[in-house]
Amino acid sequence: MTDVAVAGGGLIGLAVAWRAARRGLSVTVVDDAPGTGASAAAAGMLAPVTEAGYREEPLLRLGLDSLARWPAFAAELEATAGTPVGLRTVGTLVAGFDEDDVRELDALHAFQRELGLAAHRLTPREARRREPALSTRVRGGLLVEGDHSVDGRAVHAALLAAGQATGVVLVRDRVAEVVADGGRAAGLRLASGDVVAAGATVLALGARSADVPGVPPLPVRPVKGQILRLAGAAGLLEGTVRALVRGRHVYLVPYAGDRLVVGATSEDRGFDPRVTAGGVHDLLHDAIDVVPEVSELELTETLARWRPGTPDNAPLLGPSSLPGLVLATGHHRNGVLLTPVTAEAVAELLAGGTLPEVAVSFGADRFESEPIGRTQWS
Amino acid sequence: MTDVAVAGGGLIGLAVAWRAARRGLSVTVVDDAPGTGASAAAAGMLAPVTEAGYREEPLLRLGLDSLARWPAFAAELEATAGTPVGLRTVGTLVAGFDEDDVRELDALHAFQRELGLAAHRLTPREARRREPALSTRVRGGLLVEGDHSVDGRAVHAALLAAGQATGVVLVRDRVAEVVADGGRAAGLRLASGDVVAAGATVLALGARSADVPGVPPLPVRPVKGQILRLAGAAGLLEGTVRALVRGRHVYLVPYAGDRLVVGATSEDRGFDPRVTAGGVHDLLHDAIDVVPEVSELELTETLARWRPGTPDNAPLLGPSSLPGLVLATGHHRNGVLLTPVTAEAVAELLAGGTLPEVAVSFGADRFESEPIGRTQWS
Numbered sequence: 001m002t003d004v005a006v007a008g009g010g011l012i013g014l015a016v017a018w019r020a021a022r023r024g025l026s027v028t029v030v031d032d033a034p035g036t037g038a039s040a041a042a043a044g045m046l047a048p049v050t051e052a053g054y055r056e057e058p059l060l061r062l063g064l065d066s067l068a069r070w071p072a073f074a075a076e077l078e079a080t081a082g083t084p085v086g087l088r089t090v091g092t093l094v095a096g097f098d099e100d101d102v103r104e105l106d107a108l109h110a111f112q113r114e115l116g117l118a119a120h121r122l123t124p125r126e127a128r129r130r131e132p133a134l135s136t137r138v139r140g141g142l143l144v145e146g147d148h149s150v151d152g153r154a155v156h157a158a159l160l161a162a163g164q165a166t167g168v169v170l171v172r173d174r175v176a177e178v179v180a181d182g183g184r185a186a187g188l189r190l191a192s193g194d195v196v197a198a199g200a201t202v203l204a205l206g207a208r209s210a211d212v213p214g215v216p217p218l219p220v221r222p223v224k225g226q227i228l229r230l231a232g233a234a235g236l237l238e239g240t241v242r243a244l245v246r247g248r249h250v251y252l253v254p255y256a257g258d259r260l261v262v263g264a265t266s267e268d269r270g271f272d273p274r275v276t277a278g279g280v281h282d283l284l285h286d287a288i289d290v291v292p293e294v295s296e297l298e299l300t301e302t303l304a305r306w307r308p309g310t311p312d313n314a315p316l317l318g319p320s321s322l323p324g325l326v327l328a329t330g331h332h333r334n335g336v337l338l339t340p341v342t343a344e345a346v347a348e349l350l351a352g353g354t355l356p357e358v359a360v361s362f363g364a365d366r367f368e369s370e371p372i373g374r375t376q377w378s
Numbered sequence: 379m380t381d382v383a384v385a386g387g388g389l390i391g392l393a394v395a396w397r398a399a400r401r402g403l404s405v406t407v408v409d410d411a412p413g414t415g416a417s418a419a420a421a422g423m424l425a426p427v428t429e430a431g432y433r434e435e436p437l438l439r440l441g442l443d444s445l446a447r448w449p450a451f452a453a454e455l456e457a458t459a460g461t462p463v464g465l466r467t468v469g470t471l472v473a474g475f476d477e478d479d480v481r482e483l484d485a486l487h488a489f490q491r492e493l494g495l496a497a498h499r500l501t502p503r504e505a506r507r508r509e510p511a512l513s514t515r516v517r518g519g520l521l522v523e524g525d526h527s528v529d530g531r532a533v534h535a536a537l538l539a540a541g542q543a544t545g546v547v548l549v550r551d552r553v554a555e556v557v558a559d560g561g562r563a564a565g566l567r568l569a570s571g572d573v574v575a576a577g578a579t580v581l582a583l584g585a586r587s588a589d590v591p592g593v594p595p596l597p598v599r600p601v602k603g604q605i606l607r608l609a610g611a612a613g614l615l616e617g618t619v620r621a622l623v624r625g626r627h628v629y630l631v632p633y634a635g636d637r638l639v640v641g642a643t644s645e646d647r648g649f650d651p652r653v654t655a656g657g658v659h660d661l662l663h664d665a666i667d668v669v670p671e672v673s674e675l676e677l678t679e680t681l682a683r684w685r686p687g688t689p690d691n692a693p694l695l696g697p698s699s700l701p702g703l704v705l706a707t708g709h710h711r712n713g714v715l716l717t718p719v720t721a722e723a724v725a726e727l728l729a730g731g732t733l734p735e736v737a738v739s740f741g742a743d744r745f746e747s748e749p750i751g752r753t754q755w756s
Binding site: 232276278281295298300 | 606608610652653654655656658663665673676677678680
């Protein structure tokens with residue numbers, strides 16, 4: 001019997017486990033292949049402001065709250081794990097490729113100012129002063145000093161080490177079922193048949209969260225993303241470059257010395273695992289349009305994974321309709337950004353019995369007025 | 379002591395070994411990783427006619443000779459190995475994407491007719507009747523019924539099996555040196571230090587042929603090619619589609635059920651092993667322009683290898699300036715096509731002492747009137 005059983009050893013599951021263990025709870029995480037889901041694909045942007053134009057305000061506030069937690073979270077994580085997580089605090093530049101793209105930048109900028117967010121419009125020349133590798137075809141930019149990035153895989157590795165150092169038990173098996181006893185979640189059944197009995201059970205299975213037997217209906221669907229990793233980019237970019245290229249979004253996130261992540265497609269194709277010719281083409285085409293030298297980089301990895309999408313693109317945090325089952329899923333495009341606030345809010349709920357104010361409006365019950373069904377979210 | 383030591387276990391080395399063994403010679407092939415060089419990347423086109431516009435006539439004649447040998451070669455290889463090699467004899471279509479591309483097709487067609495080669499100009503509608511997956515943007519076509527294809531990796535696997543069945547010995551080690559004794563090649567020294575002593579030594583190391591200690595100077599240089607493999611293409615194409623797309627060449631070769639090879643870049647970058655963003659982008663971009671449905675295919679493999687280039691793009695066959703060292707290298711873009719004629723000509727030289735007429739003009743001595751140096755060929 002453990003205090004907490006966590007289903008899922010991605011960034012969210014491990015971070016919840018670590019923070020809960022820090023509060024003195026005994027925690028067991030179950031995952032047959034920790035860190036090989038969406039966590040393996042995440043670019044690591046900590047970018048609530050540059051995402052703001054396309055998101056609702058409550059999610060923006062949650063993102064800003066989590067962004068503010070990142071420096072301390074990263075520092076404690078690095079100290080406990082003994083390995084770096086690659087937090088970069090140099091800001092993010094958004095480039096507009098053609099006139100229509102720049103008009104969309106202006107709309108984003110207006111929205112950001114309305115919300116009181118710090119962002120500066122740049123001329124093409126100012127944009128290239130900040131990022132000299134930008135194509136001369138770029139027509140305008142927007143600099144957001146506060147949007148940062150982290151190395152998602154390094155964070156995952158550090159969370160594994162920090163969990164171990166803090167007494168978290170990792171069971172490498174597949175979660176087969178959430179076990180209920182007397183109408184209350186009582187732990188996890190594994191593929192091996194073993195049961196991890198627990199006082200509280202946390203669901204952190206990302207895009208698979210709604211597919212586990214024993215879990216009540218949840219509005220989580222897979223949103224496929226294809227992403228590329230390249231090498232040879234040392235010194236190419238100052239910080240993250242996001243861009244609108246003929247109406248399409250692309251981002252380039254430098255990390256770990258000479259590495260660069262280019263992402264990401266967003267596709268409603270269920271659990272389609274294929275890296276496609278069209279997905280890779282579009283990412284490369286747009287990235288090369290914005291930063292021509294990308295053409296010379298080595299393409300080291302192509303990957304397709306699934307984000308856990310929800311009807312309003314915001315996560316599902318806190319109690320579920322099954323007592324004892326706590327949700328930490330549905331993070332869609334913001335899993336890395338929202339890791340600290342998710343972990344700390346859920347750990348507070350587990351240890352203290354109350355979900356902190358910041359997370360209260362992200363319960364799964366916010367969808368209960370509308371019927372949850374295929375017409376709403378799949 | 380073996381009759382023949384072959385340096386290199388790619389398509390050429392294994393085919394020479396098999397044919398020499400069939401003539402009763404004892405043969406040892408040395409390669410630390412057989413089939414992982416250019417043979418792994420080859421698309422398998424048997425296409426001397428559609429290559430003809432960009433090649434010299436002697437090479438064309440050699441290619442036509444080898445093409446004529448392919449059906450019997452494939453049949454005997456399949457019978458000996460017990461595995462298929464995927465010979466497709468449905469012809470090749472060349473598509474012209476824009477008006478300039480079609481003008482180049484017309485020039486190619488004129489050249490083919492001048493040489494008495496069978497090729498038919500197609501209207502866009504005729505081209506799409508042959509290949510309904512072609513983009514409606516394609517402006518013209520050229521059908522060459524006689525240009526075929528084979529599955530290069532299946533050929534390599536079959537040659538391994540056929541060699542084994544015919545008594546060829548395969549030593550999995552790296553060739554460290556061609557050993558000479560009294561001014562004559564006497565076999566191969568391996569990385570382990572062992573020596574394979576042989577009456578005759580065959581050099582079939584592809585792009586690495588000129589880099590082996592003990593080999594006399596040879597005008598062979600690496601010509602980098604990047605190539606893609608895709609899945610999900612069952613029924614997409616009738617046969618090979620080559621295309622000129624805004625002056626760039628691309629080809630799409632269907633093989634093995636639902637597979638498709640898209641190739642290939644041609645880059646003078648020495649032994650640069652990197653798959654680059656620009657290389658992959660250009661191949662995908664052109665392939666999708668010509669056959670839009672390629673966009674939906676799964677990208678299963680990206681690869682960079684080096685063709686053995688020569689000053690006139692034709693192979694080096696037969697005696698070298700070092701007595702006892704026989705050349706079977708320099709096949710550039712035509713390794714798969716030229717495998718039968720190379721294997722049979724070199725085996726005839728090894729077993730009977732005379733290089734057949736068809737191969738005589740491809741000796742390395744054809745370059746001796748010009749000094750071999752960087753200005754000529756690197």
